[in-house]
Amino acid sequence: AQSVTQLGSHVSVSEGALVLLRCNYSSSVPPYLFWYVQYPNQGLQLLLKYTSAATLVKGINGFEAEFKKSETSFHLTKPSAHMSDAAEYFCAVSLLGNEKLTFGTGTRLTIIP
Amino acid sequence: EAGVAQSPRYKIIEKRQSVAFWCNPISGHATLYWYQQILGQGPKLLIQFQNNGVVDDSQLPKDRFSAERLKGVDSTLKIQPAKLEDSAVYLCASSAFRGANVLTFGAGSRLTVL
Numbered sequence: 276a277q278s279v280t281q282l283g284s285h286v287s288v289s290e291g292a293l294v295l296l297r298c299n300y301s302s303s304v305p306p307y308l309f310w311y312v313q314y315p316n317q318g319l320q321l322l323l324k325y326t327s328a329a330t331l332v333k334g335i336n337g338f339e340a341e342f343k344k345s346e347t348s349f350h351l352t353k354p355s356a357h358m359s360d361a362a363e364y365f366c367a368v369s370l371l372g373n374e375k376l377t378f379g380t381g382t383r384l385t386i387i388p
Numbered sequence: 389e390a391g392v393a394q395s396p397r398y399k400i401i402e403k404r405q406s407v408a409f410w411c412n413p414i415s416g417h418a419t420l421y422w423y424q425q426i427l428g429q430g431p432k433l434l435i436q437f438q439n440n441g442v443v444d445d446s447q448l449p450k451d452r453f454s455a456e457r458l459k460g461v462d463s464t465l466k467i468q469p470a471k472l473e474d475s476a477v478y479l480c481a482s483s484a485f486r487g488a489n490v491l492t493f494g495a496g497s498r499l500t501v502l
Binding site: 284311316317318319320321324365367375376377378379380381 | 392421428429430431432433436444479481490491492493494495496
């Protein structure tokens with residue numbers, strides 16, 4: 276069975292600083308990997324996805340993530356944090372041909388002015 | 389295109405009462421999901437429909453939860469009787485087809501069981 280682990284339930288960064296949210300996956304077959312963002316009282320919105328093409332994936336709002344098979348990681352980064360990035364971020368995994376998503380426990384990102 | 393619609397947005401009930409949540413997916417989306425998101429946790433899949441058939445309900449507590457998608461469009465999730473541990477946000481999502489790998493989520497229905 277596939278799973279993801281998100282390291283750090285809370286991350287705080289200063290406005291303008293680098294954002295790094297960590298995600299490690301476990302899967303017996305090549306996975307599809309996703310990052311979703313959830314703003315307060317809203318549903319989840321897809322930030323980006325990896326589906327076995329380019330290992331560096333660019334998403335919306337300036338976010339990107341790199342698939343590293345050797346490290347079983349799919350960390351989310353953004354060079355310069357903005358106040359509007361404050362939200363909860365979820366890493367998720369699915370398998371080829373089955374879009375059932377298995378989510379991590381989430382990381383709450385706080386931006387310090 | 390219109391998004392995934394869910395209602396009600398908020399519901400407070402007492403334990404042992406019943407509750408129903410409704411979801412209308414994006415027009416034309418064949419696959420519909422219900423997820424349960426307990427505070428502090430990631431969403432957990434309860435049930436997946438393909439048109440009006442159930443694909444996966446392995447994590448649905450069938451003694452108290454039921455879901456249907458009779459005409460392959462909108463769906464209802466019911467809890468009867470509710471327990472305290474059912475307090476959560478119930479998220480509905482849809483995708484165009486199986487294997488599309490892109491889910492669109494609704495805003496969710498927040499249930500509080502007292």
